[in-house]
Structure formats: C-alpha cells, structure tokens
Amino acid sequence: MSALLEVKDLKVAYGSILAVKDVSLTVNEGEIVTLIGSNGAGKSTTLRTISGLLKPKGGTITFQGQRIDGKEGHEIVAMGLCQSPEGRRIFPRMSVRENLDLGAFLRNDKEAIEADRERVLDLFPRLRERYEQKGGTMSGGEQQMLAVARAMMGAPKLLLLDEPSMGLAPVLVDMIFETIIKIREQGITILLIEQNAAAALDVADRAYVLESGRIKMSGNASDLAKDDAVTKAYLGG
Amino acid sequence: MMMLKRKSKDSKTPKQSASHKKWTIGFLIAAACIWTFYTYIMFRLPDSLQTIFQTWLPPTTVNEAMVWVICAIGLNIVVGYAGLLDLGFVAFWAIGGYSAGWFMSAFFRQVNVHIFAPHQTLKTPGIHVTFWAVLFIGGIICAIFGMIIGAPTLRLKSDYLALVTMGFGEIIPQVFTNGENLGGFNLSNGTKGISPVDNIGVPGKVLGPFDFSWKFAIFVLLTAVMVFVSLRLRKGRLGRAWLAIREDELAASMMGVPLMSTKLAAYAVGAFSGGVGGVAFATHVNGVFADRFNFSISIILLAMVVLGGMGNVWGVMVGALLVAWINSTGLPAFGDLVNNTFKTSINFPSYNFLLFGGVLILMMLYKREGMIPESRLKAIMHEADDTSANIGGTH
Numbered sequence: 001m002s003a004l005l006e007v008k009d010l011k012v013a014y015g016s017i018l019a020v021k022d023v024s025l026t027v028n029e030g031e032i033v034t035l036i037g038s039n040g041a042g043k044s045t046t047l048r049t050i051s052g053l054l055k056p057k058g059g060t061i062t063f064q065g066q067r068i069d070g071k072e073g074h075e076i077v078a079m080g081l082c083q084s085p086e087g088r089r090i091f092p093r094m095s096v097r098e099n100l101d102l103g104a105f106l107r108n109d110k111e112a113i114e115a116d117r118e119r120v121l122d123l124f125p126r127l128r129e130r131y132e133q134k135g136g137t138m139s140g141g142e143q144q145m146l147a148v149a150r151a152m153m154g155a156p157k158l159l160l161l162d163e164p165s166m167g168l169a170p171v172l173v174d175m176i177f178e179t180i181i182k183i184r185e186q187g188i189t190i191l192l193i194e195q196n197a198a199a200a201l202d203v204a205d206r207a208y209v210l211e212s213g214r215i216k217m218s219g220n221a222s223d224l225a226k227d228d229a230v231t232k233a234y235l236g237g
Numbered sequence: 238m239m240m241l242k243r244k245s246k247d248s249k250t251p252k253q254s255a256s257h258k259k260w261t262i263g264f265l266i267a268a269a270c271i272w273t274f275y276t277y278i279m280f281r282l283p284d285s286l287q288t289i290f291q292t293w294l295p296p297t298t299v300n301e302a303m304v305w306v307i308c309a310i311g312l313n314i315v316v317g318y319a320g321l322l323d324l325g326f327v328a329f330w331a332i333g334g335y336s337a338g339w340f341m342s343a344f345f346r347q348v349n350v351h352i353f354a355p356h357q358t359l360k361t362p363g364i365h366v367t368f369w370a371v372l373f374i375g376g377i378i379c380a381i382f383g384m385i386i387g388a389p390t391l392r393l394k395s396d397y398l399a400l401v402t403m404g405f406g407e408i409i410p411q412v413f414t415n416g417e418n419l420g421g422f423n424l425s426n427g428t429k430g431i432s433p434v435d436n437i438g439v440p441g442k443v444l445g446p447f448d449f450s451w452k453f454a455i456f457v458l459l460t461a462v463m464v465f466v467s468l469r470l471r472k473g474r475l476g477r478a479w480l481a482i483r484e485d486e487l488a489a490s491m492m493g494v495p496l497m498s499t500k501l502a503a504y505a506v507g508a509f510s511g512g513v514g515g516v517a518f519a520t521h522v523n524g525v526f527a528d529r530f531n532f533s534i535s536i537i538l539l540a541m542v543v544l545g546g547m548g549n550v551w552g553v554m555v556g557a558l559l560v561a562w563i564n565s566t567g568l569p570a571f572g573d574l575v576n577n578t579f580k581t582s583i584n585f586p587s588y589n590f591l592l593f594g595g596v597l598i599l600m601m602l603y604k605r606e607g608m609i610p611e612s613r614l615k616a617i618m619h620e621a622d623d624t625s626a627n628i629g630g631t632h
Contacts, residue, residue, distance in 0.1 A: 074494065077491070078493060092484065102477060102489070105478065105492045
C-alpha cells in the first residue's frame, strides 16, 4: 500500500486564529480513513484545506506524490480529489441529472462519464427515480445521496466525505454508511469526516481523532472504538 | 459547444429549444412587421393616424429601445446567468459610445486614418473606421475594461461587488465628462461631447442620420446576434459553469469550476455586449455626450433584466422593450394625454423612477421570477417555504 494522500504538520488560520494547529495524516490507497472529533475541532477546516478552498499557514499536503497545497481548487479536482461537502450543497434549482453533469464538469471522456453515471445511479437507485426532479425539492437523505453521487461523477481517486450523516434519520445514516463500503469496493479511497464517531469507526479501517486543531490519537478504527478515552469522549460510553 | 449534442441531455433539451425556436420566429416576424410598417406603410397613412404613431411609437423610440435590448441582454449574462450583481453597466455603454466617438468621427483631427470608411468622410481628418469594425473595437475595449474591473473585485461577495461596480459606473462617465484636458490630451471633448459620428455604410449605400428603418434593421441584426451568442453560451460548458456559480459558488468550485476565469468570462461577454450597444447608440443619436451616461441607466437596465425575467433572454428582451418605451415615450405621451384631458399640469416623466420602483416592489412581492421567467426559476420560486429551508447553506 502506498500513501495516496499525505498531510504533514498542517496549520490553518482564519485571520490570526489557528483553527488547525498541527495535523498530520496519511490515507493509503484503497483505505477508508476517518477523521473524527467534536464540533469545532477543525475537521472541516482540514478538509477544506486539502481540497484547496483554504490556503494553509504551514505544513504540506501531498496527493499522489505531488504537492497540492497552494494549488487552486479546480486543479485539485482535476487530479482526482473530489468531495461531497458539508451540508450537501447540491445545486437546488438543478435537476439530479444536471447536478451529476456538473460533478463531471472537468471531464471530457464522454463514454466514461456515461459509464460513471450508470454506476452511481446503480449505487443510488433512488436518484434514478428522481432523475429529472430539482435537487432543492428532494428530502435531506436524497440530497445527501446526490451530493455523494455528484462527487463520484468527478472520477475521484480519493473521495472526501464531509459529515455525510449530518441531519439524517438513523435508517438513512445506515444506508449512507453501507454505500460508503460499496464505494470502496469499487476501488475508490475514502477520507471520511464525521461527528457520528460510532458509525464512522464501524466502517473505517483507520481513524484519527482531532481535538482543538491537533491530532490526539490515531490507529486502527476497531482499536480506537474500544479505547476508553475515545469511548468516553465520542461514543457516549 | 460539442456538449450541445450530448445524448444524455436529450430529455429536456427539445422542449427548451422548441420554445427558443418559437420565440426566434416571433422576434423575426415582429421585427419584419415593424420594419415594413415604418418603411412602406406609415407615410401612406392619413395624417391623423400618422400623428398618433408619432406620438405613441415614433421610429426613433423603436430604435432606441433596440439599443436598450442589446445592453440588457449583455447585463443578463452577468446578472441573470452568473448571478453577479452589476450596478455600473452604464460604464460599458459609455466606453462603447466613446469608441464610436473616437474611431468614427473627425474628433482626432491630428491624424487622418480611413479604414473602409464611408466615402463622404474621406476628405475629413480624424479616425474614420467603418461602423461594423467599430462594433468589434468597442466591444473588445469594453471586454478588456470588464476584465480589468473584474480581476481585483470578483473575489468580493455579491453586495460588495455591487458597490464596486457602482463606483466604476460613476467613475467612467466622470472621466469622460472631465476628459477635455488629461495632461494636455483631449480624450472626450468634455461636456460638449463628440458629434457628429460617421454614418453607417452598408453595401451600396450610406445611411443618413434619419434612415430609421435601415438602422432598425441593423439593430435587429445586432440583437439577433447577441441573442444567438447568449443562447449558445448558456447551453454550453461555460453556461453550465455560470449557472453553477449562480446557484452555489462554493459547491461550484468543489466541482472544479474555475471561479475567477468563469466570472471574468461573464463580465467580458456582458461588457462586450454593452460596448456594441454603446456604439449602436452613438450612431442612433449621432454623437456621444457625457451627461447622458448616468447612474439611472445602470438601474434602468437592471430593472429591465429583473422585470423581464432574469436569465431568460426573451424575457429580458420584452422587459427592455417595455421599460424603454415607457421611459422615452409611453409615460410622456400618457402624461400629455392626461394633462390635456383634465387640464392639469403634472410632470409625468419625472415620476418614472417612482413608477419603476413601485413596479419592482410589486414584482418582488408577487412575481419574483419576472414576466417571462426562466423555467428553473419559476419552478423553485413558487415552492413552499420549507423547501428553501432544505436547500440550506449560507455563503
């Protein structure tokens, strides 16, 4: 296994306030890695920096052996690092079809795009039913499916999922996490940011625990799920 | 443009393009009727009827309205497609106008340049370039200015961007008003303006200042080109990127839409259109005059786009024609009618902004998507409020 994504000593600031103080993490090819932590720990900031929306104050981010910190968002997407953003952020006035089209915005390989379209629609049959419906008129769960499907239309090598379970009914949360496993089976590496630590540790291979902008713990997900400190802080044990 | 023929997009495209076809045919037929009427029929009518038309719909109003349409279609790309509020569009209109002043008149007496110019101008000094080339020159100068103003400001969020564009719309006309002596160089002839500008040369003929129906035909042609370009861009890759930015800028960037260049493209194309409109307007009024370019033009253009239906070229066109007519002829003529009938002396034209303001408020309350809305806006703007809660997201 080789490192697909490597984040080293990352520091990110909003103005003079350091939101991410010291984050180092590695995602190897084929893994599901989760980054858990409470609200405000710096999870989304880390992720936004990886995807190029924020510029780091220090540290490096390497994707497929290439430095990507300092690159523009669209260049990073073009390299195969796609994300389903926090709060879903689907295009509300566009249909499912148009949303998926935009997911493939940077691609020109028509046939491969069509193949991917079939693939994501198989993964989320619900979206096929809603194909011409406007995104904004769908339920929260359907919007989340669309957000993930849209990210997959960019042919990601690494898929970043930011809080995919946020605001969803428990049955939908299960469904989303089952799909995450299916996506990995298709050969896509996943970095999952979650507040729902129990569910995240359940599907992930490895995990990092983020607290006040620093990595507090890391290790195999199954080990962390049994760890006393983690259980106390994040699993309500 | 290859994207247009994508199979997977078929499901919705035919309906839309059918409606575009209907509108195109309607537009061309209406234009042909108006042209025929003013060229062949009007002067044959009895005097009383002619007076009515001269009062309520004189040919000069029709032509001026077409200029407004050209500019409004340009603004629609910025505001309607890309969702960037621009309160200074008059700047492009002015720059376009002065392009006509610079390149189509005897203003720069120190030089003597003639490029495909109408033969009457050959003996006069100055820069005389054919109208058709000046359209491009004016458009391109505007596009460059659009990018110059856009590059540093497009990173701003919408309200701040609107303020900067408003400032730009104030500065440019001021520069022209005071441009009589810029370090010894006379850029704009100050408040006196540049007049006359050269006539338009068409194959086998040179149009005089009163060839209204010929100019009308030319303005219709320019409008048709702008509509065509708008629709093509809208359907293509760039159009999808604009819509994505309008919907959700952050999400668009996560899909790989390059924000800066996409927004700059909207500014450039919109400004180009404004430049073309400015050149056309200069030939319409036979000159450029700095005091004509004021803030109200930006606001009226915006009102045209919003009233007509943001994002829908045809709606914007109808909105522009209507507002332009009310502004230049409808309201004064109606005022005269009322004043003569009731022996009052109300200055109706001075209430035009009260009227537009009122109409805009009513539209925002009851028909936010405009008179002839873009289909996707119509669908969403009349959904129950809980959907918008679902859409969520701040900026």
